[in-house]
Every structure is written in structure tokens, then in C-alpha cells.
Amino acid sequence: MDGGRVVAERSWHAAPGHAETLAPLMGRLLADAGWTVQSLDAVAVSIGPGSFTGLRVGLSVVKGLAFAARLAVAPVPTLDALAEVADAQPGELVCPILDARKGELYAALFAASERGRLEKVSDTVLVSAEDLLKRIDRRCRFLGDGVVAYTNLIEETLGHRAVVLPFAHYHPDGGVVAALGAKRLEVDGEEPLGALEPFYVRAAYAELEKATRGPVNRVLRSAR
Numbered sequence: 235m236d237g238g239r240v241v242a243e244r245s246w247h248a249a250p251g252h253a254e255t256l257a258p259l260m261g262r263l264l265a266d267a268g269w270t271v272q273s274l275d276a277v278a279v280s281i282g283p284g285s286f287t288g289l290r291v292g293l294s295v296v297k298g299l300a301f302a303a304r305l306a307v308a309p310v311p312t313l314d315a316l317a318e319v320a321d322a323q324p325g326e327l328v329c330p331i332l333d334a335r336k337g338e339l340y341a342a343l344f345a346a347s348e349r350g351r352l353e354k355v356s357d358t359v360l361v362s363a364e365d366l367l368k369r370i371d372r373r374c375r376f377l378g379d380g381v382v383a384y385t386n387l388i389e390e391t392l393g394h395r396a397v398v399l400p401f402a403h404y405h406p407d408g409g410v411v412a413a414l415g416a417k418r419l420e421v422d423g424e425e426p427l428g429a430l431e432p433f434y435v436r437a438a439y440a441e442l443e444k445a446t447r448g449p450v451n452r453v454l455r456s457a458r
Contacts, residue, residue: 235416240409242266253291260295271299276306276424278415280406282433283340283358284312284332289432297427306424308415311433313342313358313378318410320375320399322346327355327372331380334360339380340435341366360435367391377404 235241244263246255264270279296282289300307316330328344343356356369363384376388377399388396 235409235412238413238416240412241269243407243409245408252288253295256291256295260299271303274303274305276308276415276419278308278310278412278418280312280315280411281309281430282312283334283360283435286432286434289434293430293432297430300427306419307427307430308418309425309430309433310411310414310418311342311358312406313340314344314354315411315414316378316406317342317344317352317354318414319404319407320377322350322352322375324348324350325373326397327370327374328352329366329370329374329376331363331366331376331378331384333380333383334436338362338436339366339384341380343369343374358433358435363387364391370395373397375399377401379405 242263244259244266246259264273267273277296277300279292280289281293296307299305312332313330316332317328320328320330322328322344324346325348326346328346329341330344332340334340338360339362340358341361342354342358344352345355346352359366363380364387367388370392373395374392375397379401381388381398381401385398388398
């Protein structure tokens with residue numbers, strides 16, 4: 235991105251081995267733009283929630299690139315970036331949802347203003363679909379990979395208040411992550427590389443297994 239304009243963009247469906255394909259893809263992206271790494275001032279990265287492995291791989295690659303080329307890094311919450319592609323109308327809610335497995339979703343709520351801007355009106359949470367839908371009191375656009383498994387439940391529960399956007403057409407967008415990252419750098423400045431960690435929301439399985447040696451109540455608090 236240069237001056238608010240997306241210069242080049244590439245996307246692909248991640249599969250096992252994406253740690254090996256990400257760096258070459260970034261190289262082809264720079265070639266598309268006619269840039270080199272030295273042309274860059276900063277890099278934005280989707281910080282989570284999401285796949286634990288995917289988040290670690292993405293952030294590790296970004297940290298290595300930023301350290302080597304002395305670039306600023308802007309972490310962007312994944313659900314914030316996803317909400318931006320919902321094409322929400324004023325007065326609507328936007329609810330990006332990601333399938334967290336175990337019958338739960340990563341979710342957040344955004345409200346579209348009269349100017350079409352999105353305001354985040356809830357924290358990012360780990361929640362069951364049923365509990366999430368109880369919070370929806372008006373027309374709401376749902377998007378993200380969570381709609382694949384929960385479309386029927388959403389439509390049956392909310393009826394005309396639900397607009398379910400197909401994941402094939404409404405998915406994460408690299409240009410949006412770049413734009414939100416640029417805004418964050420303008421407002422908050424650069425974050426130290428050492429302080430950047432994935433935003434998991436749910437504790438990693440290894441951490442939960444270790445935590446089960448303590449009281450159950452403490453385990454639940456650490457997981458959520």
C-alpha cells in the first residue's frame with residue numbers, strides 16, 4: 235500500500251506447509267509492485283484470533299522481515315479487518331465469526347455509523363453460537379469461516395434480522411489489513427518487536443493441559 239492506495243495484493247488458501255509458501259508469496263507480491271524489501275517502511279500483520287499455528291507462522295515471518303529490514307510493525311486484530319469487508323449499511327451490526335472448534339466461535343460486534351464507519355461495540359470473545367445470538371437485537375451481518383457451520387442456526391434464530399455473507403466472497407483481505415495497520419501506526423506509533431505476541435483469546439492446548447493440574451475455576455478463567 236502506498237498513500238492509501240493498494241498497489242499490489244495476492245491471496246491464497248493456506249494449507250499444510252504454508253510456512254514454506256508464505257515467504258515466496260511475499261517475494262512475488264513485491265515483484266508485482268516493482269518494489270524491494272528496502273522500499274518498505276512498515277508491515278502490518280493480522281494478530282488473531284485464529285489458528286494457533288497460522289498466527290505463530292505469520293508473526294514469526296513478519297518479525298524476521300522487520301528485524302532484518304528495520305521496518306515498523308503494525309498488529310491488526312483479525313476480526314477488525316474481517317468486519318471491514320462486510321459492506322455494512324448505517325444502523326446495522328456486523329459480527330465477524332471464526333470457528334474456534336469445540337462448539338465455540340471467536341466473535342466481536344461492530345456498529346455501522348451514518349457515515350459508514352464501523353465502531354467496535356464489544357470485546358473479542360470466545361463464545362458459543364447460542365450465547366452470541368442472544369446478544370443480537372437488530373439487523374446484523376455475519377461473516378467469516380464460522381458461517382460455514384452455523385448459517386442454519388443463525389437464520390433460524392434471528393430470522394429477518396440476520397444477513398449471512400458467504401465466506402467464499404467475504405473473507406480476510408490483505409489490503410484492509412494494510413490500511414488498518416497504517417492507521418494504527420499514525421495513531422499509536424510503532425510497537426517493539428519483542429512485545430508482539432499472537433492474540434489467541436483461547437489459551438493454547440498445551441497451556442490448558444498444564445493448567446488442569448490446578449482448580450477447575452482457575453482453568454476456566456485462563457481459557458477465556
